[in-house]
Amino acid sequence: MSELVNNIISGFKNIVSFGSEEASSNANSGCCGGNSDGQTACCNSGSAPKDAESGGCQVNESGCACSSSNEPSNIDHxxxxxxxxxxxxxxxxxxxxxxxxxxxxxxxxxxxxxxxxxxxxxxxxxxxxxxxxxxxxxxxxxxxxxxxxxxxxxxxxxxxxxxxxxxxxxxxxxxxxxxxxxxxxxxxxxxxxxxxxxxxxxxxxxxxxxxxxxxxxxxxxxxxxxxxxxxxxxxxxxxxxxxxxxDSDDEGEEVDDGELNKDIGAGDDNLSGDEMVDVEDMGKMASKIRAAKVNRAEEEEAYDNGKSRAKRSIGNTAEPTAAPVPRDMVSPMLHKNLTKQGYKIVGSHSGVKICRWTKAALRGRGFCYKHSFYGIQSHLCSESTPSLACANKCVFCWRHHTNPVGKTWRWKVDDPEFIVQGVLENHYKMIKQLKGVPGVKAERFQEAFDVKHCALSLVGEPIFYPHINEFIKKLHERRISTFLVTNAQFPEKIAELEQVTQLYVSVDASTKESLKKIDRPLFRDFWERFLSSLDSLATKGQRTVFRLTLVKDYNTDELANYVELIRRGRPSFIEIKGVTYCGYSGASNLTMANVPYHTEVIEFCRKLVEAIGGGYELAAEHAHSCSILIASTDFKIDGEWYTHIDYPKFFELLESGKPFNSLDYVAKTPSWALFGAPEAGFDPNETRFYRKGKNPNQDTTTEVAVAV
The missing domain is CATH 3.40.50.360 (Flavodoxin domain)
Known part of the structure; x- marks a missing residue:
């Protein structure tokens, strides 16, 4: 197939001229605005340019991955x-x-x-x-x-x-x-x-x-x-x-998200090309599961080889040793694994990725739960992280632990402005590559080149990044709102964190034993760190969220303990979501049996609200994501929910420099997003698509689109 592609391109390259030696000039120009001396900034930032092997600005066969040509396009006809x-x-x-x-x-x-x-x-x-x-x-x-x-x-x-x-x-x-x-x-x-x-x-x-x-x-x-x-x-x-x-050979013309990923970096042998896999898609996963087993075996072999190294020097150690030189967080092997999963690596420790909901939004097929709960449109959202490293190895990790782990930052540190520019430029590059997807709406495609929101929840621990406050400020200066998710292992970083639009803490378990079983943290004092993080959250005075991931047979029976944690952290909201099965990883023993049904999630939420005994109610839902939002009654004003965010007001308050709290930038929740609404959190202005035999409103022998 690759030979056919090469023949096609070479056969028609005379039709369009793309400027003289553009690829080589880009590769030698520092990347995105550099000079021939290679000393200017990469991606127009204040950091020195880096080559692809060092994990810096990525250079492909067309030059810098985040650059665009200034040469004129010549078209014959x-x-x-x-x-x-x-x-x-x-x-x-x-x-x-x-x-x-x-x-x-x-x-x-x-x-x-x-x-x-x-x-x-x-x-x-x-x-x-x-x-x-x-x-x-x-x-x-x-x-x-x-x-x-x-x-x-x-x-x-x-x-x-x-x-x-x-x-x-x-x-x-x-x-x-x-x-x-x-x-x-x-x-x-x-x-x-x-x-x-x-x-x-x-x-x-x-x-x-x-x-x-x-x-x-x-x-x-x-x-x-x-x-x-x-x-x-x-x-x-x-x-x-x-x-x-x-384009699928299927008569229903449903395009598989795995196929959409082929052109933006994900490979066929990648099991976790998207962060969510619908139950009805699992039949297509057999070959990917086999490939994941092979990849995991290679990773475990490399890990075992690393463990066999001597832990201490042998012999005369009287001579002072040189200080260790910080290295890139993203090694060549890690870069390969993450790229296969659809990531774009920025610098030496950051990443960005297009999620499945961005693709759905571009095609008018609905938004993720954040649209239902908080008013965010997925095609205007960038999912990224300034730190691919984490201090946990959770059993439900979407990325099957291909990202590095650590308790202290021991890697090189990239400039915040460099990371922000790299994230946005790589995000826009991936958006641009989706223009060839049938069904992409032109107006949504144009809108997508103006990111309005950054979800710092891709993978790893964003708050681990040493300059996280400066990084967030750079986003806010561009009027990009921020949702930051932390795994509650760095309480001092939470205390030092300045204003974000919304701050999350993952509360994956409610006892020391179950947290160790689910999150598998690196810190020995992980439970004390976890509780201290909740205490810090309670004092922040901004919009805060507990994110609970329900894993059947792991943490669904700990209701009373969750109540105590909620009273301790006093979050504005509690998001409860059923775990998403991401296939075999070799790193956990989760199966589809551990995935709760939406009705089971609802029942858990009802019991939790009843056990809290006041102050919280079920506010909104997104059934497609198996997600429920429990909100503090502070956000129920005159009998109506205000869980959405007034984003212009947030930036106005932020730029004023005056103190403000979470109730100062609320917006009304639309009726279709409320818990119990017939739309179940699906925006009626979008078009819902069903795969063959999955549409409850039609004959199972056909596949059609219906507006919900």
């Missing part, structure tokens, strides 16, 4: 195809022609042609090499688009046709329609966009969807603006035959 009933699509196509003929920005276009789709011989698409743009009107009546749509569908499902038959095409589709037609709104345009991708064509920009019942002209202008911005990056015009991996 752009063809704009339109299909119209009332003339709107033709008008929009001509507007686009005018804009492209002006060679906007960093793009040089030799020729632009506009034509009606009915005047073009469809079979010529098999040999077409121009950049093809489709402005297509579709309604629920017969129209000029029908023939082209039927031809594309036949081409896609004809077993005699090569699945790479349209591999020479780079394309983008913008649909025009009327949302009053419900499920038929822009359906033909969406199908054509999907089928072109499945036939090997390279998608330049996500599908546009312009509604006649709204401001269609403004929506089209927004789509064109985003499309032209993509053209200004020469890499957007490269051929990517691998895009066909995004």
């Amino acid at each position: 752009v063809k704009i195809f339109y299909s119209t009933l009332t003339g709107t699509a033709k008008k929009f196509a001509e507007q686009l022609e005018t804009q492209l003929n002006s060679n906007p920005g960093n793009v040089n276009i030799e020729k632009v042609t506009v034509m009606d789709i009915v005047d073009y011989d469809n079979d010529d698409f098999m040999a077409e090499t121009a950049v093809c743009l489709f402005i297509l009107s579709s309604y629920n009546v017969e129209g000029p688009l029908d023939w082209f749509s039927k031809w594309t569908q036949d081409l896609r499902y004809d077993w005699r046709v090569d699945r790479l038959s349209l591999q020479k095409i780079r394309f983008a589709v913008c649909g025009l329609g009327d949302s009053e037609y419900g499920e038929e709104f822009n359906a033909a345009s969406a199908d054509i966009d999907k089928w072109f991708g499945q036939l090997g064509a390279s998608r330049i920009y996500p599908l546009g969807s312009c509604d006649k019942s709204a401001d269609q002209q403004a929506q089209f202008n927004s789509w064109v603006s985003g499309f032209i911005s993509e053209l200004q990056d020469a890499h957007s015009l490269e051929f990517h035959p691998s895009n066909i991996a995004y």
